[in-house]
Amino acid sequence: MTQQRLAVQLPGLNLKNPIMNSSGAVYFGLEDKYGIEKSGALVTKTITMAQRAGNPQPWVINIPSGVMNSVGLANPGVENVMADFLPKITEKYANDLPVMASIAGESVQEYRELARLLSATGHIMAIEVNLSCPNVDRGGMAFGVDAQSAGEVIAAIKAVTDLPVYAKLSPNVTDIKPIAKAVEAAGADGIVLINTVVGMRFDLNTRAPQLARGTGGMSGAAIHPIAVRFVYEVAQTVTIPVIGVGGIRTVDDALEMLMAGASAVQVGFTLAENPTAMVDIIAALPDALDQYGFDDVQAVTNTFKNSGNRS
Numbered sequence: 357m358t359q360q361r362l363a364v365q366l367p368g369l370n371l372k373n374p375i376m377n378s379s380g381a382v383y384f385g386l387e388d389k390y391g392i393e394k395s396g397a398l399v400t401k402t403i404t405m406a407q408r409a410g411n412p413q414p415w416v417i418n419i420p421s422g423v424m425n426s427v428g429l430a431n432p433g434v435e436n437v438m439a440d441f442l443p444k445i446t447e448k449y450a451n452d453l454p455v456m457a458s459i460a461g462e463s464v465q466e467y468r469e470l471a472r473l474l475s476a477t478g479h480i481m482a483i484e485v486n487l488s489c490p491n492v493d494r495g496g497m498a499f500g501v502d503a504q505s506a507g508e509v510i511a512a513i514k515a516v517t518d519l520p521v522y523a524k525l526s527p528n529v530t531d532i533k534p535i536a537k538a539v540e541a542a543g544a545d546g547i548v549l550i551n552t553v554v555g556m557r558f559d560l561n562t563r564a565p566q567l568a569r570g571t572g573g574m575s576g577a578a579i580h581p582i583a584v585r586f587v588y589e590v591a592q593t594v595t596i597p598v599i600g601v602g603g604i605r606t607v608d609d610a611l612e613m614l615m616a617g618a619s620a621v622q623v624g625f626t627l628a629e630n631p632t633a634m635v636d637i638i639a640a641l642p643d644a645l646d647q648y649g650f651d652d653v654q655a656v657t658n659t660f661k662n663s664g665n666r667s
C-alpha cells in the first residue's frame with residue numbers, strides 16, 4: 357500500500373517514489389552512504405565528451421543557507437563512464453533503479469553524440485540534458501538561456517535516441533516560459549529545474565572574487581523559493597512533467613515543490629550536509645501525505661491554490 361502511494365510514472369520512468377538525487381550531488385552513485393537504492397532514480401554527474409579536470413580550486417564556498425560552486429563539470433569523460441562507471445552502476449543496483457544520464461556538450465553535435473553513445477550502452481533509461489551549467493566557458497548554460505538553441509539541442513538528441521529526454525533548465529533568464537515551450541516543442545519528455553543561480557562574492561582582504569572564475573552557481577536552502585517559483589511557472593506553461601530541484605531539505609520542501617507543479621523532485625546540496633536526506637524524506641512521505649490530506653504522491657502535483665489577494 358505504502359509503495360503504491362509513493363509511486364510516480366514519468367515518461368519512460370517508473371519511479372517507486374518521487375525522490376532522486378540531482379546531478380553532481382552523488383557523482384556516479386557508487387557510494388553507499390546516500391541510500392540511493394531506496395530512491396526513485398539515480399541521476400549521474402554530468403558527462404561530457406572529453407574528461408574534464410574542472411575549474412581551479414576552490415570549487416565550493418559557503419554562503420548563508422547554502423553554497424556557491426564553480427566545479428566546472430569535472431568528470432571522467434564519456435568513454436571512461438561507459439567502460440567503467442555505467443557497468444558498475446548496473447551491477448550495484450541490478451537494474452532495479454532507473455538511471456538517468458546527465459550530459460553536456462560544447463556544441464549541438466556533441467550533445468547528439470553523447471546521447472547516441474550513451475543510449476547504445478543499454479545501461480541508462482533516460483537522458484537529462486544539462487542546458488544550464490553556469491561554470492563552463494563553452495556550452496552548458498549558453499544553450500539553455502536561448503529558446504532556439506535549447507530547442508535545437510533537444511531536437512538533435514531526440515533524433516538519435518528512443519529514450520526519454522529531460523531538459524534541465526537554468527533560472528538565470530528573464531523569462532523561462534519561451535524556453536520551456538521550445539524544449540517541449542522539440543520533443544522533450546520532461547523538464548528539470550532549476551540548475552544553480554549565478555552569484556558572486558569578493559574577499560575583502562585580497563579584493564578578488566572568492567571563486568577563480570569570478571562567478572559561481574548558488575545551491576541550497578537559499579534558492580528554494582526561486583526554484584518553487586520556476587517550477588510553478590513552467591508547470592503551467594507546458595504539458596510535459598516537471599521535476600523540481602533547488603534547496604530541498606525536508607519532506608515539506610518536497611511536497612511544496614510537488615504542490616507548485618512538480619511530478620518528482622531532486623535533492624542536491626542537502627546530501628553534502630545530510631547524506632541520509634533522501635532516505636529520511638522517503639520515510640516521512642506517508643505520514644506527510646496523511647497530514648496534508650493526500651491519498652498518494654501523484655495527487656499532490658499542482659494542488660496549489662492562489663491566495664486571491666495578490667498585489
Ligand SMILES: Cc1cc2nc3c(=O)[nH]c(=O)nc-3n(C[C@H](O)[C@H](O)[C@H](O)COP(=O)(O)O)c2cc1C
Nearest residue numbers: 378379380402425486550551575576602603624625
Ligand atoms: C557541487 C555541485 C556540483 C554540481 N554539479 C552539477 C552537474 O554536474 N550537473 C548539473 O546538471 N547540475 C549540477 N549541480 C546543480 C545541482 O544539480 C542542482 O541543480 C542545484 O544545486 C540546485 O539544487 P540544490 O539546491 O538542491 O543543490 C551541482 C551543484 C553543486 C552544489
